[in-house]
Amino acid sequence: MAAPTSPPLFARAFSPLAPRRGIGALLRDLEFAPTTSLRFSVCRRRAAHLEVKAFGNVFGNYFQFATYGESHGGGVGCVISGCPPRVPLTEGDVQVELDRRRPSQSRITSSRKETDRCRILSGTHEGLTTGTPIHVFVPNTDQVGGDHSEIARVYRPSHADATYDFKYGVRAVQGGGRSSGRETIGRVAAGALAKKILKLKCGVEILAFVSKVHQVVLPEDAVDYENVTLEKIESNIVRCPDPQYADNMIAAIDKVRVRGDSVGGVVTCIARNVPRGLGSPVFGKLEAELSGAMLSIPASNGFEIGSGFAGTNFTGSEHNDEFYIDKSGNVRTRTNRSGGVQGGISNGETIHFKVSFKPTPSIGMKQNTVSREHQNVELLARGRHDPCVAPRAVPVVESMAALVLMNQLMAHLAQCEMLPLNIALQEPVGPASRTPE
Numbered sequence: 001m002a003a004p005t006s007p008p009l010f011a012r013a014f015s016p017l018a019p020r021r022g023i024g025a026l027l028r029d030l031e032f033a034p035t036t037s038l039r040f041s042v043c044r045r046r047a048a049h050l051e052v053k054a055f056g057n058v059f060g061n062y063f064q065f066a067t068y069g070e071s072h073g074g075g076v077g078c079v080i081s082g083c084p085p086r087v088p089l090t091e092g093d094v095q096v097e098l099d100r101r102r103p104s105q106s107r108i109t110s111s112r113k114e115t116d117r118c119r120i121l122s123g124t125h126e127g128l129t130t131g132t133p134i135h136v137f138v139p140n141t142d143q144v145g146g147d148h149s150e151i152a153r154v155y156r157p158s159h160a161d162a163t164y165d166f167k168y169g170v171r172a173v174q175g176g177g178r179s180s181g182r183e184t185i186g187r188v189a190a191g192a193l194a195k196k197i198l199k200l201k202c203g204v205e206i207l208a209f210v211s212k213v214h215q216v217v218l219p220e221d222a223v224d225y226e227n228v229t230l231e232k233i234e235s236n237i238v239r240c241p242d243p244q245y246a247d248n249m250i251a252a253i254d255k256v257r258v259r260g261d262s263v264g265g266v267v268t269c270i271a272r273n274v275p276r277g278l279g280s281p282v283f284g285k286l287e288a289e290l291s292g293a294m295l296s297i298p299a300s301n302g303f304e305i306g307s308g309f310a311g312t313n314f315t316g317s318e319h320n321d322e323f324y325i326d327k328s329g330n331v332r333t334r335t336n337r338s339g340g341v342q343g344g345i346s347n348g349e350t351i352h353f354k355v356s357f358k359p360t361p362s363i364g365m366k367q368n369t370v371s372r373e374h375q376n377v378e379l380l381a382r383g384r385h386d387p388c389v390a391p392r393a394v395p396v397v398e399s400m401a402a403l404v405l406m407n408q409l410m411a412h413l414a415q416c417e418m419l420p421l422n423i424a425l426q427e428p429v430g431p432a433s434r435t436p437e
Contacts, residue, residue: 059296059403060082060403060407063082063083063403063406063410064080064407065187066078066079066186067185069140069183069185070178070183071181073140073172074139074140075140076137076183077137077189078185078187078189078190079136080133082410084131084197085128086129087129088196089120089124089196090127093193094118095118096192097191097399098118099116100188100394101188107237108254108257109237110385112142114140114141115141117139118137119137121136138189140182150381151379154371155370155371156362156369158358159362160177165372179298181298181386184298184396187400188399190399191396194405201429201430202274202409203431204271204273205273206270206271206402206405207233207269207398208233208267208269208270208395210265210394211240211354212266213252213253214253223242223268225270225352228270229241238253239390239391249265256387259365260364260365262361264356264359265357265390266354266355266356267355267357268354269354269355269397269401270351271401271405274346274351275346275409275429277426279345280344280408280411284344285343286351286404287339287341287353290303290404294397294400295355298389300358301356302355303355304353305352306338306352321336321342330348332349339352339353351401355397357390359388363385364380365380412429413429
């Protein structure tokens with residue numbers, strides 16, 4: 001029987017079982033190796049596994065949802081993952097929020113006739129969530145293909161037509177595809193569930209309202225953030241809680257609507273009873289998460305929290321939110337220029353921020369543009385569009401705020417409440433986490 005022989009040096013050096021060694025050590029071995037023992041083996045390298053991940057359609061890490069569908073396809077919706085089990089949920093809970101978002105609510109919204117009736121296809125049993133993925137579907141029922149026949153060959157100014165072509169080399173030419181406002185149906189459906197859980201767990205209330213339309217600006221002190229109600233906001237078609245300013249905003253929209261033009265607006269959002277401790281330094285700051293969520297909404301183009309850009313008009317001594325102890329022994333701030341967030345973490349005060357929305361780019365006026373064949377052309381857009389998106393953006397802003405807070409709440413519970421709290425400094429998350437003053 002022949003004695004076993006050692007494998008060639010190259011085989012030993014490049015064996016997958018060999019320890020990793022530097023190139024210097026390898027060269028030293030080769031220098032002293034007998035030349036007669038060198039043998040080369042050439043093998044075909046296995047092709048690397050190529051995995052393509054479709055980013056951009058999924059939001060959240062713990063409470064996660066994905067939207068799908070297009071404006072003129074068969075329908076739109078969302079799939080929610082990570083929802084806690086045993087949460088009461090019916091289609092009616094979701095429908096209430098979808099009804100606030102749907103088109104054809106008034107003369108200042110799109111005339112598209114959609115009921116936006118939702119169906120929950122999975123993830124619930126006998127009115128309770130099961131902890132498995134929840135699928136919410138809303139069919140499109142009023143697609144009018146002729147509305148968008150001209151844009152198959154031209155780029156609408158300030159739309160996503162050109163950039164979708166630049167990126168993908170193909171696009172859905174009817175209704176804007178994924179860039180359409182109907183994509184927000186999935187956000188509002190998921191947000192309805194997030195709102196409900198936040199209310200049940202912590203008593204969180206999230207409300208948004210229109211605070212500016214074109215040049216009509218609601219004064220900062222016109223709304224009491226601690227007492228404004230949904231009923232007050234929903235009392236008029238523009239969703240402004242001040243009746244006088246609401247009338248002025250509606251008049252501003254009507255003025256451009258009748259001539260086929262559009263205007264922009266600002267939506268203010270508040271979140272009351274938010275637990276302390278949500279948000280993480282440094283890249284997971286709560287205001288950064290909120291801003292990213294808000295700027296993902298179609299037509300949004302600006303975000304500010306607390307005093308925002310106006311805060312640059314103050315000195316530090318004027319702008320700082322001084323702490324004090326209230327009658328119940330809670331640490332509070334006398335002012336709230338921080339907007340309820342300091343160091344990227346919620347401090348227990350009311351969170352308030354603003355989101356701006358550009359004028360609707362689809363207008364009934366001739367505009368200069370170019371075709372897909374790179375020809376200069378004129379375009380007169382047809383279709384059914386909002387003369388101002390701000391009123392219908394209100395429930396979308398609320399939903400995205402709820403989804404951010406829900407995700408951050410689950411992250412906080414997983415990290416900071418796994419072990420006993422430092423009661424001298426921390427308080428457990430729950431409906432009674434802070435005694436009102």
